[in-house]
Amino acid sequence: MIFLNARTFKAERAWGAADITEIDTATVRLHWTDEPYVWHVNDGPEVFAVLDGAVDMHYRRDGEEHVERLTPGVVCYAEPGDEHVAHPAPEARILVIERKGSL
Structure with missing residues (x-):
């Protein structure tokens, strides 16, 4: 069994992660960050669950940028092809489930 305290987890760099497990072709990782990621489009689905802090999820729909605030308990599902940046x-600690090797 593995136990991680999300409230105290801190990586050595922004978007560093603790690899929790792989389930079939998906990875489950706990990320810590204090810097934005980069605009990207995943080739597979991606699930974000903020465990500590908050994340402003920027995404583009029909050429327009939108922002949704993710706080603990709010889950975001990005479908393949959704352009987004967190x-x-x-700062935040985020549980991310995505296809192994995805951006």
């Missing part, structure tokens, strides 16, 4: 506010 901005911590000001």
Whole structure:
């Protein structure tokens, strides 16, 4: 069994992660960050669950940029092809489940 305290987890760099497990072709990782990621489009589905802090999820739909605030308990599902970038506010710990090797 593995136990991680998300409230105290901190990586050595922004978007560093603790690899929790792989389930079939998906990875489950706990990320810490205090910097935005980069705009990207995943080739597979991606699930974000903020465990500590907050994340402003920027995404584009029909050429327009939108922002949704993710706080603990709010889950975001990004479908393949959804263009998005996560901005911590000001730092966050996020459980991410995605296809192994995805951006």
